[in-house]
Amino acid sequence: MPVAPPRPKPPALNALRAFEAAARLGGFAAAADELGVTPGAVAAHVKALEDDLGAMLFQRQPQGVTLTPLARRALPGLSEAFDRLGLAVQGLRAEAAPRTVHIATLPAIAQLWLSPRLPAIREGLPGITVSITALEAPPNLKRAPYDLSLFYRPPSEGRILAQDVIFPVCAPAMAARLHSPADLLAVPCLTDTAWAGDWAAWAAIALPGQEFAPRGPVFSLYALALAEAVNGAGVLIGHEALVRPALDAGTLVAPFAQRATLPCPLVLWSARPPRIGSAAARVAALLGG
Template sequence: MTAGQLLPGSDMLGACSSGSRPAPMRDALPPLSCLRAFEAAARYCSFTQAGSELNLSQSAVSRQIKRLEHDLGRLLFERHPEGMRLTPTGERYFRVVQRLLRDLADETARLRRRSDDRQLTLASSPTIASIWLARQLPAFQRAHPHLEIRILTVEDPHRLDLAEFDLGIYYHVPGEVDPPDLDAEPIFAQETVGAVCSPAYLERHGRPITPEALLTEHTLMVVEDHYHDWLTWEIWFRDQGLAWHPPHHALRANSFQLLMNATLAGQGVTLGWMRLLEAEFEQGNLVQALPLTLPSRGRLSLFTPQHRHLTEPMKAFYQWVLGRAN
């Protein structure tokens, strides 16, 4: 767009500028609701899933798409035996709409934030935020006292809204757990997973002599969470060539944070990341129940939204956390 041109529908620009200019076309842009419905439907290739995300019925999404297609005079979707598919026109339009909506969401979130030039919003799981991140932040704040930190806890990074945070800290399994539109960079170069418990638990129940004893004589903490399916007791046993069978005693929950708190309270044995829990080991809150460890498939990683210009607070934390951890 050259100097002096107006965005379609920019009545305010025309009203505020001096001199006479051609009136903008009010109907040049389709309704925002239609664009949101189209972007979600194109991303999922499903009106039903788009409706679920937007809290609309499948028929409401369908009506929005038809309205948009009528406005454009082009078909955006076509049906095939294997399901719905974008037309070539729809694919081109989707790329443009997705980019514009993302930029609009990012800029809107930026303008809504207080003290934007000083605020840094970090997204993380409740467990990582409470056990690791909260212990690291004091040193960062001493190095950058002018910055304001805001922490957003979301268990599953797939549920993150890219407009709500600046950087994320999660465990990442390359090729398996890749949240969309995020780049992941490992914070720890190497990490292992071990069976951990509190000293108080060992005092009451004794240290397991063998892995088999762990399954028969002790309470194992079992997380029921699809995002952590890559880290299970069965995998930990089998990958070390150990015999596996379901534990005789287990405490199950869909929250890893809850199970970790229960472990610290002396209620059982859980799988834990050695680097993540370093402070707990150093302070004597946790010990290894068995001397066996397994290289972690997932790495604690820094998530950076793609297509996002890094602010000064983002750059400062990016350089600090990767340099400090490694």
């Protein structure tokens, strides 16, 4: 009579994924944000995995969690496995929808840089669909379902599309009141929360040795701050790649000659080079043109 003993049950994939994310990112809250679940769900998955293994993976402390030696040894292999799984899923998606390209980018880049280029892409690449997701932070392209990513990043991370050159911009009527950088103390200076350090970076060049604290409205959307600058509400630090259309149209002007170049240019990259001739490769070529 054949013997068919019960097979050991492997750990749940969701529990492994929760552990890997929490271990790699340093906590349950960061893992929850990446996985799109609650910190409580991550904690429950990790506890279930620990119960299944019969061993602790995290040391719980009031100030957070730390990895046990077992967890530190296991993390590299699991991270590599999930990276490879993510890339395999991306390849499957690309094969299933070979004429669709998914791009992840900042909201400001999507509205002010990418959107004006979409008509040329549609005209030059008929039959290819470009979908855009606006994100506040770059995704992990080895895991996330995006073909291309477009963010201000270190130049070593991808193909540079534009340097990040910044300088004040404002409506022409506002510019008439400005004769030197020191005049900014007398007018509203608009600030975007995502780039709160822009004014300091530019002032270090334009007002060396002087303390400068911008006073004026604060916005959480750069495109809205830009629209308010066009409306005459104040002076905004312009990122050249994003404000170039408004400068060319004359709705904004740059009242001062001083420029500052930030260390992270506008970079296009993917988890792996798009296959030659693929929809992603052809879209990337047009964006870089």
